[in-house]
Amino acid sequence: MSDLSNRIQETIETEPVVAFIKGTHEQCMCGNSERALQSLRSVGASFTAVDVLPDPAIRQELSALSSWPTIPQVFVGGELIGGADIVQELAVTGQLEAKLNEKLGDSWRNGGEERTVAVTDRQDPFRLAR
Amino acid sequence: MSERLQTLLQGAFPDARDVEVVDRTGGGDHFHVTVVSPRFAGLSLVDQHRLVYDALAEPLADGTIHELRITTRGDA
Numbered sequence: 439m440s441d442l443s444n445r446i447q448e449t450i451e452t453e454p455v456v457a458f459i460k461g462t463h464e465q466c467m468c469g470n471s472e473r474a475l476q477s478l479r480s481v482g483a484s485f486t487a488v489d490v491l492p493d494p495a496i497r498q499e500l501s502a503l504s505s506w507p508t509i510p511q512v513f514v515g516g517e518l519i520g521g522a523d524i525v526q527e528l529a530v531t532g533q534l535e536a537k538l539n540e541k542l543g544d545s546w547r548n549g550g551e552e553r554t555v556a557v558t559d560r561q562d563p564f565r566l567a568r
Numbered sequence: 569m570s571e572r573l574q575t576l577l578q579g580a581f582p583d584a585r586d587v588e589v590v591d592r593t594g595g596g597d598h599f600h601v602t603v604v605s606p607r608f609a610g611l612s613l614v615d616q617h618r619l620v621y622d623a624l625a626e627p628l629a630d631g632t633i634h635e636l637r638i639t640t641r642g643d644a
Contacts, residue, residue, distance in 0.1 A: 470635065506614075507621050507628050508636060523638050524613045 443499040445557045446488075450503070450513050453555075454542050455485040458500055458511045462554040463487040470522040474510040475552075477522075477529035483538055484551040492560040515541030569596040569632065573624060580623030581605045585643065597634035608642040616640040 439447070449456055457474055461467035463485075466475060478485050490496045490509055501507055504518050511518060512525050514537055519525065528534035538546045570589045577587045586604040601620065608616045617638050627633045 470637075505618065507625075518614055520614050520617065521638075524617060527613065 440499065442493075442495055442558060443503065446496065446500050447503060449486075449488060449555065449557055451516050453486040453513075454515060454546055455483055455538070456488060456513050457485055458488045458490050458496075458509060458513075460489070460491050460509055462489050463552040464554070467491065468509070470508075471510045473522040474512055474525045477525045477534065478512070479550065480529050481535050481538070482550050483534075483546050484548050487552070487554040488557055489554055492556070493558045496557060514538060514546075517541065569627075570599070573599060573601060573627065573633075576623050576627070577601060577603055577620070580619070581607060583607065592635075592637070597632065599633060599635070600637040600639070602639040602641075604641045604643070606643040608640050610642075613640070616642075 455478065457478065459466060459468065459471035459474065461471060463475060466472040490500065497509060500511065504511055506518060506521065508521055510522055512520060519528065519537055525534065528537065570591050573589045574587060577589070578584065581587065581603055584603055584605040586602065588602040590600040592598040592600050603620060607619065617640060620638050620640060621628065624633065624636070628636070
């Protein structure tokens with residue numbers, strides 16, 4: 439496996455809730471990624487986001503690992519729980535909280551903290567300088 | 569383009585009770601597909617959606633589908 443693939447795998451395994459999205463938790467660049475984040479926010483879950491835009495290889499390696507072709511992808515306790523449609527459905531039906539409880543106990547309710555981490559040193563070429 | 573997706577889904581889910589393809593924007597690349605099939609019974613939503621992705625692997629890979637929303641249901 440490549441270094442990038444290893445870093446993605448490590449992120450999936452070590453972050454309790456991780457969402458691979460287009461953009462960051464502060465500046466989401468895609469409606470579907472935003473829907474996934476809003477679903478997590480609706481139940482008060484803390485999460486870590488990974489921006490796939492800096493390097494197309496992130497998306498390729500992620501999809502190879504997860505057998506899931508599209509972005510976003512949300513993992514809880516190392517398990518893929520779905521893309522935007524599924525996570526939204528789980529949130530509406532109460533199953534998202536049940537899944538978080540099952541996988542993580544109470545720890546996912548730690549204040550709804552959000553952050554974005556990088557799995558590559560490359561910068562998003564489309565991000566405007568601020 | 570909706571017809572191509574419809575044909576692929578009906579081929580992959582010959583026993584489906586319902587296959588619906590909606591072109592969300594009219595541009596032929598943002599779709600919402602709904603599949604109701606007994607094949608989904610007992611499968612997680614992730615595995616249900618994987619079956620739909622498998623059926624649409626070609627238009628997903630060649631860039632025809634820019635965005636895809638999926639709704640799946642087992643037999644009621």
